[in-house]
Amino acid sequence: MQKITHLTIRKQKQEKKPITMITAYDVLMAKNVDEAGIDMILVGDSLGNVVMGYDSTLPVTLDDMIHHTACVVRGTKHALVVGDLPFMSYQESPLQALRSAGRMMKEARCDAVKFEGGQHVCDAVYKITQSGIPVVGHLGLTPQSVHQLGGFRVQGKDEKTARTLLDDALALEAAGAFAIVLECVPTTVATTITNALTTAATIGIGAGNGCDGQVLVCTDLLGMTTGFRPSFVKPYADLHHVITTAVQAYIHDVTERTFPDDEHSFT
Ligand code: KIV
Numbered sequence: 001m002q003k004i005t006h007l008t009i010r011k012q013k014q015e016k017k018p019i020t021m022i023t024a025y026d027v028l029m030a031k032n033v034d035e036a037g038i039d040m041i042l043v044g045d046s047l048g049n050v051v052m053g054y055d056s057t058l059p060v061t062l063d064d065m066i067h068h069t070a071c072v073v074r075g076t077k078h079a080l081v082v083g084d085l086p087f088m089s090y091q092e093s094p095l096q097a098l099r100s101a102g103r104m105m106k107e108a109r110c111d112a113v114k115f116e117g118g119q120h121v122c123d124a125v126y127k128i129t130q131s132g133i134p135v136v137g138h139l140g141l142t143p144q145s146v147h148q149l150g151g152f153r154v155q156g157k158d159e160k161t162a163r164t165l166l167d168d169a170l171a172l173e174a175a176g177a178f179a180i181v182l183e184c185v186p187t188t189v190a191t192t193i194t195n196a197l198t199t200a201a202t203i204g205i206g207a208g209n210g211c212d213g214q215v216l217v218c219t220d221l222l223g224m225t226t227g228f229r230p231s232f233v234k235p236y237a238d239l240h241h242v243i244t245t246a247v248q249a250y251i252h253d254v255t256e257r258t259f260p261d262d263e264h265s266f267t
Contacts, residue, residue: 004039004080006112006134006178012039012212013201019179019213021082021203022221025051025068029218030075038079040179040203042114042136042215043069045084045144050219057143060086062100069108082136083110087144090115090124097124101133114181116142118168122175129176137172137200139165140207141184154206156189169193173200181215182207184232206232 002008012019021040024030025047033041047068048060062085069083083104090097101113113128114136115121125135140155149155156162165185172180179201182190187208194202194211204211216233219225223235224243253259 001037001078003078006080009040009080009201010178010199013197013199016212019201019203021213021215023050023215023217024072024075025218027071027075030072030081033218034076034079039213040082040215041072041076041079042082043072043084043108043110044114044217045086046217047084048086050217050225056146058087058146062086062089062103065089066104066108069104069110073109080112081110082112082114083108085113085115090121091117094124094127097121098127098131101128101135102131105133112136112178114138116144118164119171122171125172125175125177135175135177136203137169137177137180138183139168139172139180139185140182143183152184154184154186156185162186162189162192165189166193166196169197169200169202173197179203179213181205182211206230 009019019040020038021042022033022038023042023044023046024033025043030041043065045057045060045065047064048054048057052060065083065086069081073081085100089100104110104113112134116138118139125137129135141149141152146152156165169180177200181203182193184206187210190202190204190207191210201212203213203215205215220229220233221236223238224240226240250259
């Protein structure tokens with residue numbers, strides 16, 4: 001199988017071939033999802049919640065992102081790997097954004113970077129893409145702005161905010177983004193944006209079925225997440241149950257001295 005690039009993703013949009021994306025944070029998950037045939041792997045700053053135990057993405061550092069993105073790159077042969085730029089690693093200026101994107105590419109060796117925001121980050125998107133680094137945008141519910149948004153809520157529900165989302169998406173495309181994540185946006189708004197964009201592919205999460213592709217957090221998709229689960233998540237497995245059942249069986253066998261048996265011991 002050939003390595004997927006941003007050109008493959010752009011072509012899939014033109015051909016209306018749905019684009020598949022999933023998050024991963026380590027080499028083991030990267031190998032599994034890559035072998036399954038996924039198009040894109042996102043090393044999201046959801047790393048903060050999923051792996052690092054924070055209650056938001058805000059504390060995640062650029063060094064954290066580079067460390068985990070490099071692990072994922074080492075486990076990936078086929079998929080396009082996107083590294084997320086964390087909070088305050090690009091908001092200061094286009095130059096700061098370029099430097100952070102450059103570190104991701106040089107140190108983690110991913111294929112593209114993603115960061116949140118619309119028209120106000122387009123100078124950064126332009127500078128980074130002009131420097132030869134493919135960029136994915138992120139609109140709608142942008143978790144790094146959770147305090148400004150007043151919580152995790154659906155975005156673009158009225159005409160004015162939906163119009164702003166469309167203008168933001170068009171501006172990101174014009175600045176050079178090859179894909180845009182649309183998070184928690186009404187289906188009609190996401191579909192309108194998808195149809196309005198001619199070269200940038202939309203990747204939805206909680207944005208309905210009219211996008212060019214879909215992304216889910218790997219632990220949500222696999223049913224490993226305990227506690228709150230967003231309504232747009234469809235778990236395709238119940239790994240939490242599989243893991244706890246297996247570990248309980250191991251605890252039982254060790255406690256009862258039935259493990260290790262002769263088959264698993266040296267004579
Ligand atoms: O950080 C992340 O995992 C993301 C996805 C939820 C799109 O941005």
